[in-house]
Structures are given as C-alpha cells and as structure tokens.
Amino acid sequence: MSDQATQPEPQTLRRRPGRPLGNQVVADRAQLLAAAARLINANGPDVTLDDIAAEAGVSKPTLYRTIGDKAALVDALSELLIDAMNAAVRTATATTTAPRKAFEAAVRAHLTAVEADRNLYLFVNLSDRSSAQLERLIDRSASPAREVFSAARRAAGLPEAAARTWAYAVTGAFQTVTTMWLANGCSDRDRVAHELTELLWDGIAAVGDLG
Numbered sequence: 106m107s108d109q110a111t112q113p114e115p116q117t118l119r120r121r122p123g124r125p126l127g128n129q130v131v132a133d134r135a136q137l138l139a140a141a142a143r144l145i146n147a148n149g150p151d152v153t154l155d156d157i158a159a160e161a162g163v164s165k166p167t168l169y170r171t172i173g174d175k176a177a178l179v180d181a182l183s184e185l186l187i188d189a190m191n192a193a194v195r196t197a198t199a200t201t202t203a204p205r206k207a208f209e210a211a212v213r214a215h216l217t218a219v220e221a222d223r224n225l226y227l228f229v230n231l232s233d234r235s236s237a238q239l240e241r242l243i244d245r246s247a248s249p250a251r252e253v254f255s256a257a258r259r260a261a262g263l264p265e266a267a268a269r270t271w272a273y274a275v276t277g278a279f280q281t282v283t284t285m286w287l288a289n290g291c292s293d294r295d296r297v298a299h300e301l302t303e304l305l306w307d308g309i310a311a312v313g314d315l316g
Contacts, residue, residue, distance in 0.1 A: 134171050137161050138181055141172075142225050145182075150228035154178070180238055183229040186222060187245050193218040194249040204257035205306050211253055212279070213298035219283050220294060230284060246280075247272035275305055 140161035144152050154175060158168045172178050197214035201207040219226045234242070247269075254268035278301070286297055 137163070137168060137171055138178075138185060141178060142182060142185070142222070145228045146222060146224045149224050150231060152228075175232070176234070176238075179229050179232040179234065180242075182225060183238075183242050184245070186225055186229060187242060189222070190215055190218040190246070191249050195252075198249070198253060204253070204260070205302070207253050207256075208306055209298055209302040211249060212301050213295060215279060216283065216286070216294045216298055219287070223287055226283070227287060230280065243273065243276055247276040250275050278305065 137157075141152075141157045144157055144160040148156070154168060155165055157178070158165045161168065163171075172181060193214040194211045197210040198207045201210050251268050251272035254271045255265045258265050258268055282297065282301060286292065292300070
C-alpha cells in the first residue's frame with residue numbers, strides 16, 4: 106500500500122476560543138466578550154474572570170491579554186450594552202413624530218433592552234468605574250435622549266443647548282429607576298415607561314410648546 110493511500114483525509118474543524126493543536130492560542134476579542142455576556146446573563150452578575158475564561162475555553166492569562174482586567178471587561182461590556190440599548194431606542198423612535206410619544210417610546214425601548222440583558226445590566230452598573238469611564242459611558246448613554254430633545258426643541262423654535270443637560274438628567278433617572286425595577290419587580294415594563302414619561306415630560310414640555 107502506498108504512503109499516499111495511508112494518509113488520513115483532511116478534516117475541517119470548527120474553532121472556538123481556546124488552545125488548539127500546536128499550542129497556539131486562538132482568542133478573538135468579540136468571541137470572548139460574547140462568552141462573558143452569555144455567562145453573566147445565564148448565571149447572574151456575580152461571575153468571576155475565572156468563570157468567564159472557563160466558559161470561553163481559554164486560560165485566565167489569555168483573557169487578560171485579550172480583554173484586560175475586570176475594569177476593562179466591564180468597560181467593554183458596557184459599551185456593547187449601551188450600543189444595543191441606543192439602537193433599540195432609535196428604532197423605536199424612528200417613525201414617531203410627536204415628541205411626547207417619541208419620549209415614551211424611547212423609555213419603553215430602553216426598558217425592553219435592559220430586560221433582555223438583565224444580569225448583564227446589573228453586572229456593568231454595579232461595578233466600580235473610574236470617573237473618566239463613567240463620563241464617557243454617560244455621554245454615550247445620553248445620546249438618543251439628546252436627539253429626541255434636540256428635535257423637540259428645534260420643532261418648537263427653541264435653542265437646542267438645553268437638550269444635553271436634559272439628556273444627562275433623564276439618563277441618571279433611567280439608571281436609578283431601571284436598577285430598582287430589576288431588583289424588586291415593582292411594576293411591569295409598560296407601566297414604568299408611562300410613569301417615567303409622566304414624571305419627566307411635564308417638566309420638559311413646560312419649557313416650551315413641546316407636547
């Protein structure tokens with residue numbers, strides 16, 4: 106029998122993060138973040154870096170080299186979560202022209218996105234951050250609200266400068282209410298969205314004809 110006849114047929118392997126044959130680490134940042142988010146959502150916000158490394162099939166040093174320490178992981182997951190929430194808000198408000206309805210749609214979309222990633226939201230919001238990280242993430246979170254307020258003030262012939270302050274204010278309110286809503290389940294999502302709109306929009310609309 107020839108040597109060629111004894112050669113095994115080539116196989117196509119599906120790689121996941123880890124250490125394949127040849128001892129070469131295969132670790133993709135996006136895959137590691139997806140593994141972290143998956144584990145946190147499944148097991149709760151108290152998972153450790155060791156747990157995440159095991160879920161991703163890599164060593165802890167590999168996780169550190171690719172993502173960084175826990176603060177870096179929280180920062181990266183925060184950006185992914187904020188981007189998902191912002192996309193949901195922009196989709197919900199894209200076809201709504203009435204400012205108040207757009208605001209309530211934005212609140213509801215925010216809560217819906219958080220509800221889908223409940224444990225991930227708690228993980229990133231109950232972790233310590235530097236002031237620079239917090240400032241950047243707040244600015245990123247406030248972006249859709251600022252767009253809604255800017256459009257409403259523009260339509261009413263009012264200066265848009267206040268939109269940034271309003272956006273920061275409601276972002277803080279959203280975060281506090283959302284965290285407590287997730288913690289104690291005091292009300293359903295649509296009711297919370299309506300109650301937040303009632304509380305916040307009356308003050309916003311009182312500044313001009315924004316209703």
